[in-house]
Amino acid sequence: xxxHVERNTDEMVASLxxxxxxxxxxxxxxxxxxxxxAKQKVSAKARWQGLKWMVQFGFxxxxxxxxxxEEEDKERWEVRRELQVDVTPVDLPALGEEMQAAxxxxxxxxxxxxxxxxxxxxxxxxxxxxxxLSDGIKIPAAQxxxxxxxxxxxxxxxxxxxxxxxxxxxxxxxxxxxxxFVFVLNLQVPGKPNYxxxxxxxxxxxxxxxxxxxxxxxxxxxxxxxxxxxxxxxIEEGFWAVKRAVGTKAAILGKALTCSYHKGExxxxxxxxxxxxxxxxxxxxxVLSYVTSLVVDLALLIEAQAADELPEYLLGTITLMRLEPKxxxxxxxx
Numbered sequence: 001x002x003x004h005v006e007r008n009t010d011e012m013v014a015s016l017x018x019x020x021x022x023x024x025x026x027x028x029x030x031x032x033x034x035x036x037x038a039k040q041k042v043s044a045k046a047r048w049q050g051l052k053w054m055v056q057f058g059f060x061x062x063x064x065x066x067x068x069x070e071e072e073d074k075e076r077w078e079v080r081r082e083l084q085v086d087v088t089p090v091d092l093p094a095l096g097e098e099m100q101a102a103x104x105x106x107x108x109x110x111x112x113x114x115x116x117x118x119x120x121x122x123x124x125x126x127x128x129x130x131x132x133l134s135d136g137i138k139i140p141a142a143q144x145x146x147x148x149x150x151x152x153x154x155x156x157x158x159x160x161x162x163x164x165x166x167x168x169x170x171x172x173x174x175x176x177x178x179x180x181f182v183f184v185l186n187l188q189v190p191g192k193p194n195y196x197x198x199x200x201x202x203x204x205x206x207x208x209x210x211x212x213x214x215x216x217x218x219x220x221x222x223x224x225x226x227x228x229x230x231x232x233x234x235i236e237e238g239f240w241a242v243k244r245a246v247g248t249k250a251a252i253l254g255k256a257l258t259c260s261y262h263k264g265e266x267x268x269x270x271x272x273x274x275x276x277x278x279x280x281x282x283x284x285x286x287v288l289s290y291v292t293s294l295v296v297d298l299a300l301l302i303e304a305q306a307a308d309e310l311p312e313y314l315l316g317t318i319t320l321m322r323l324e325p326k327x328x329x330x331x332x333x334x
Contacts, residue, residue, distance in 0.1 A: 078145050078313040082211040089204035090180060096149035098175035099200065103150040104329045108321050115324045117151040117199075119144075120297040120317035125232050127312035128304050141299065144314040145213070146183055146201035151318070153197055155328035159188055160196040162262045164269045168332035170200060171267055180206045181217075182267040183315060185300065189284055190275030195328055201300070201316035212309050216302050217268045222261060226254025229270065230303045236319065237295035245283050246296075252303065256280065288325070296320045 079085060100107055108116030126138040150170055154160050164171035164184045171182060181203040189195040207214045219225055232250045235243040253259055258276035262269040274280050287294065300315040 076142065078142070082145055082208060082213045082313075083203055083205045084208055085205065087180070087205045090178060092147050092149065092179075092202060092204045095175045095178055096147065096202070099150040099170050099173065102170060102173060102175075103152055105151040105153040105197075105323075108319075114292070114322040115153075115327055116321045117148070118319045118321065119148045120234075120299065120319040122299070122314055122317055124234060124297060125299040125314065125317070127301060127314065128310055130311040132304070132310055132312075133307055139311065141312075141314045144201075144299075144316045146203055146316040148199060148316055148318055149179075149182075149202050150200045151198065151320075152331075153195070153323060153328045154331040155193045155195050155325070156331055157193055159190075159194050159273065159275075160186070160331050161188075161260070161271055162269065162334070163196065163198050163331060164264055164267050165262060166332040166334055171264065172332075176200075177266070179266055180204065183217075183300075184267055184269035185316075186269060186271045188271060188273050188275070189288070190273075190281060191285075191288065193328075195325065196331065197320065197323075199316070199318050212302055212304070213315070217263070222254075222259070225261060225270075226259055227252065228302045228305075229253055229259070230301050232299040232301070234297040234299075235294060236297050238293055239290045242286055242290050242294060245286055291323050291325065293322060294320075295322065 106116050108118045122143050123140040125141045127141045129135075129137045129139040131137060152163070152170065154163075163169055163186055164182075166172070170176050171184065176182070179202045183201045185199045185201070187197045187199075189197070207217060209215075209218060216225055216228060229252065230250050231253050232248065233246050234248050235246050253272055256277055257280060258273040260271045260273075262271070274284050287296075297317065297319050299317045301312055302315065304310045304312045
């Protein structure tokens with residue numbers, strides 16, 4: 001269905017352009033006090049891009065409510081593109097409950113909960129659309145490819161590396177071993193003590209080796225991973241200075257921070273050393289000062305850099321709700 005949508009976007013925009021010619025004189029250019037008082041015509045390119053964005057957004061909104069009739073459309077396009085859809089899916093909710101029971105950070109039940117997590121709302125984030133390389137248009141994200149199953153909140157006198165491989169970790173549990181694929185994100189926060197927020201994002205089927213995610217997971221070059229993994233932050237609730245310091249701009253983490261990767265039989269762990277950048281250290285220091293009052297949304301994705309990788313999709317999302325440093329626990333032994 002998505003392919004059909006993209007094929008018809010230009011045609012729909014052209015039709016809308018014809019119908020809105022009479023509206024051109026309703027737009028004004030107010031770039032400064034000395035601007036000409038006469039009405040300024042909006043450029044055709046600007047109107048084309050604006051209308052195209054509206055059409056794409058409309059199709060996206062419409063697709064949220066459509067009931068798919070054809071068998072091939074029962075799977076979301078990103079699932080078909082990235083996962084082995086011919087394999088019987090595992091029961092993620094059941095396995096997730098097992099992992100949550102053993103995890104150190106509980107799942108939030110209420111928006112006002114403290115020291116908890118939940119999966120963030122995906123359409124609060126925007127990703128590159130199918131035509132991004134030509135028009136730079138981003139669209140609201142759809143549901144993430146991977147489901148957030150559990151989160152750990154650890155503390156240690158030293159940096160906490162390679163959590164998934166440790167005996168007693170969630171990935172070494174019976175539930176963890178039954179999952180086809182898990183992306184483990186380990187955000188390593190420097191301090192006294194050091195902290196790690198470890199999130200487990202799972203797929204219900206194996207990853208296609210030749211997909212973008214498959215290439216990311218199986219790459220022998222960390223440089224590829226470092227140039228593609230993108231994180232979008234968003235402070236949903238908190239002190240204004242923290243919101244301003246963190247911002248909402250997507251960042252390629254591997255270009256600014258030291259990242260290491262640990263691959264297991266059914267997982268890839270990405271350890272992000274926030275202390276490897278002086279700028280990041282100062283920002284995280286501010287965040288920790290107010291962390292008990294912060295609600296932080298994060299979106300994870302692999303940056304699309306070629307036409308056949310578009311549109312982008314979210315790997316996963318997470319909301320960290322008012323974390324309490326004193327409730328962090330010791331990690332499994334290395």
